[in-house]
Amino acid sequence: MATFGELLRRHRVAASLTQAELADQSGLSRQAIADLERGARARPREGTLARIVAALRLNAPERAQLEAAALHGAGDPDRVALLPAPLSSFIGRESERSELVSLARARRLVTLTGAGGIGRTRLAIEVATELQHEYTSGARMVDLAAIASPLHVLTACAATVQALLENCRELHVLATSR
Numbered sequence: 001m002a003t004f005g006e007l008l009r010r011h012r013v014a015a016s017l018t019q020a021e022l023a024d025q026s027g028l029s030r031q032a033i034a035d036l037e038r039g040a041r042a043r044p045r046e047g048t049l050a051r052i053v054a055a056l057r058l059n060a061p062e063r064a065q066l067e068a069a070a071l072h073g074a075g076d077p078d079r080v081a082l083l084p085a086p087l088s089s090f091i092g093r094e095s096e097r098s099e100l101v102s103l104a105r106a107r108r109l110v111t112l113t114g115a116g117g118i119g120r121t122r123l124a125i126e127v128a129t130e131l132q133h134e135y136t137s138g139a140r141m142v143d144l145a146a147i148a149s150p151l152h153v154l155t156a157c158a159a160t161v162q163a164l165l166e167n168c169r170e171l172h173v174l175a176t177s178r
């Protein structure tokens with residue numbers, strides 16, 4: 001099932017409107033439209049949906065589908081569950097986080113290195129959580145910590161990641177390593 005944000009974007013593009021134009025015609029802020037499209041807001045408020053439906057001139061079935069997606073909240077629950085939910089709040093690292101978000105968007109393979117325990121995995125999870133709605137299939141974490149042999153992990157990882165990147169054009173990999 002498409003998320004509310006995906007449907008909204010699809011209808012807006014079909015109506016040949018920019019986010020700013022839709023904001024104008026619906027009386028909402030451009031930020032609100034952008035947030036809804038990328039899933040930063042789980043669901044639209046009561047009046048928001050009606051304004052969007054009117055501005056996009058949706059027919060009854062389109063409206064029903066959009067309402068169903070809105071009720072469904074953040075969308076595909078599988079997608080959200082694929083990243084671990086940290087139990088503590090994230091502290092500091094604001095510049096690292098925003099730099100890494102930009103890097104991970106621009107490059108298909110980014111490796112975060114450093115000594116054990118300095119917070120690479122935690123930072124990567126924060127970044128992946130922030131970016132997951134920008135990707136059709138969301139984001140997933142592949143935890144290799146249980147594999148004991150470093151030599152096996154390194155060679156197998158390099159070959160696997162190379163094959164994945166060559167064969168999946170939309171894939172981005174954010175790796176953490178010592």
Ligand SMILES: Nc1ncnc2c1ncn2[C@@H]1O[C@H](COP(=O)(O)OP(=O)(O)O)[C@@H](O)[C@H]1O
Pocket residue numbers: 086088089090091092093115116117118119120121122123176
């Ligand atoms: N910025 C942060 N805010 C809060 N907790 C953090 C932060 N960075 C790391 N931690 C916590 O510190 C511990 C070690 O971090 P982790 O990311 O596993 O390190 P690494 O992957 O570099 O070995 C984890 O429990 C993690 O949740």
Ligand SMILES: [Mg+2]
Pocket residue numbers: 120121122176
């Ligand atoms: Mg780690």
